[in-house]
Amino acid sequence: MAPHIVVVGGGFAGFHAARRLARMSRGRARITLLNPTDYFLYLPLLPQVAAGVLEPRRVTVSLPAALPGVRLVLGEATHVDPERHEVCYRDPDGDERRLGYDRVVLAAGSVNKLLPIPGLAEHAHGFRGVPEALYLRDHLIRQVELAADTGDPAERAARLTFVAVGAGYTGTEVVAHCQLAVRDQLRHYPELAHERVRWMLLDVAPRVLPELSPRLSRIADRVLRERGVEVLTGCSVAEALADRVRLTDGRSVPTRTLIWCVGVRPDPLIEDLGLRTEQGRLVVDEYLTVPGYPDVFACGDAAAVPDLTRPGRLTPMTAQHAVRQGAVVAHNVAASFGIGRRRRYKHRDLGFLVDLGGPDGAANPLGLTLSGWPAKFLTRGYHLRSLPGNRRRVVADWVLDAVAGRPAVELGLVPGAHVPLDTAAPERISVPT
16 A cells, blocks of 8 residues: 655645655655645745735645645644654644554744743734735734824824834845835825834844844845834843833833744644754754654754754754755655655755845855845845746736835735734634624
């Protein structure tokens, strides 16, 4: 009987693992992908959804269409039992179900990293999925509209103050794109022409984009500051309230917007396994196999993969590594039932790319530092090449944004829906009753 392979998670690692397995097995294995949604989300373009540059469907790729030969099961994994070879999951109706497997690939990804800051979970906006991006877009549009409508100068200033915490990839790109979106919207409100719009980007690190080279960091920092963004390093939020935030330097900033982009942590499923972890990630060997469990593989943000290019360290939690780990784990799973040979995971970063909105970007492909339009074109070209679908539609949206601008229209998510910051399933929207 053909072995049954269950891939848990349809993010970068899980998607590419399932796709490569389907191509390699050619019907000699049954492949099931367990994922909460029926689409693969291309996270690097999500800030452009929040800014209205791209429509949300452009960054989502249908899993059934993109993965022929792979069975999609909708649900959220709640427990994996390596002894019984079972994955327990909760389906969209809330019913508990089980999947038996011969091999399992744990690629559950990551969720928002929360810190014990008073009021954070109640008042901050997370940024890990399409609902959160759309909610943030509606929220920003609403703040400008309400600022134009109020006659209270203090309220107006608070609504036009936007605070983001986390100056890594996500936080930097969210602020860069959304700052331009709000600036464009203000053109339609002459009563706000002389009002100060305040954007603040906070991070406890000594510089923005601390994971990048100092030169790229300086480029991004300069672009943001030239646009009027207040970049505060060595600083974070000490308390969040409905109408203000208190910073760790003691200042109190009136605002109605707190965007939380302070990194990620592995999905809680990993902790539930009860197996050895490192930095919260499931320990695997260089073949992406869990020691002591030859039928259990892990990759992506959920896995503590040894970095063979930097002995003693782990590979970073980036899409670049997740994609390649997904391909390698597929080869090793296939090898476990007789197709091909195992491969060790070894990959050196090829460079980093940051899209800063408008004509701005920063990139260092193969060590060459670029900024401005060259970096912008390279960044967009890379994303088009990496996106497993919707390429023409993405290009069409980019062209339309350049020549026609973007409509600042709410989609009705504020105030009727709320995306909780502390959810383990970032694609889920909770509607209060």
